[in-house]
Amino acid sequence: MTTNPDHGNMSRDDRDEWPANEPVGSFDIEIARRGIEGYQAASGHMLFVCPNGKRCGVLIGPSPATREHPDAACVWGWDGNMERPTLTPSINCIAEKDGKPTSGCGWHGSITNGVMR
Numbered sequence: 001m002t003t004n005p006d007h008g009n010m011s012r013d014d015r016d017e018w019p020a021n022e023p024v025g026s027f028d029i030e031i032a033r034r035g036i037e038g039y040q041a042a043s044g045h046m047l048f049v050c051p052n053g054k055r056c057g058v059l060i061g062p063s064p065a066t067r068e069h070p071d072a073a074c075v076w077g078w079d080g081n082m083e084r085p086t087l088t089p090s091i092n093c094i095a096e097k098d099g100k101p102t103s104g105c106g107w108h109g110s111i112t113n114g115v116m117r
Contacts, residue, residue: 006115006116006117007024007025007051007109007115007116007117008024008025008115008116009025009114009115010025010026010027010048010084010085010111010114010115010116011023011025011026011027012026012027012028012029012082012083013026013027013028014028015028018049018055022049022055023049024049024050024051024053024116025048025049025116026048026049027046027047027048027049027085028046028047028048029044029045029046029060029078029082029085030044030045030046030047031043031044032044032045036059038072039059039061039065039072039073039075041061041062041063041065041075042059042060042061042065042075043060043061043062043078044059044060044061044078045057045058045059045060046058046060046076046078046085046087048111050093050105050107050109050116051107051109051116052105052106052107054093054105054107056091056093056105056107058073058074058076058087058091059073059074059075059076060075060076060077060078060087061075061076061077061078062077062078062080063077064076064077064088064089076088076089076091077089081113081114083114084113084114085111085114086111086112086113086114087110087111089110090108090109090110091107091108091109091110091111092108093105093106093107093108094106
């Protein structure tokens with residue numbers, strides 16, 4: 001059995017726009033002061049560049065929440081750390097479902113204390 005390698009420390013980049021060559025591990029967290037419509041468990045979202053070099057985003061809240069219906073997004077549990085975040089559970093960004101491509105990047109890993117694995 002092999003373990004997932006560390007993909008490096010993440011680095012917060014809170015600029016409004018990222019350049020095309022934004023490095024893997026860059027991230028930003030935005031708190032939604034009024035919540036996110038349709039997602040009671042979500043208090044914000046996190047955008048990050050995954051190890052596959054894609055820009056990925058997840059909804060975050062104080063604890064993970066499953067989809068309310070098949071077309072809804074999940075909410076990942078976030079520890080509240082803006083500089084070295086931990087998200088639970090792992091992120092499985094599916095690139096294909098039932099033989100058809102999705103908008104996902106194909107990375108399956110975790111973010112723990114600001115390190116992608």
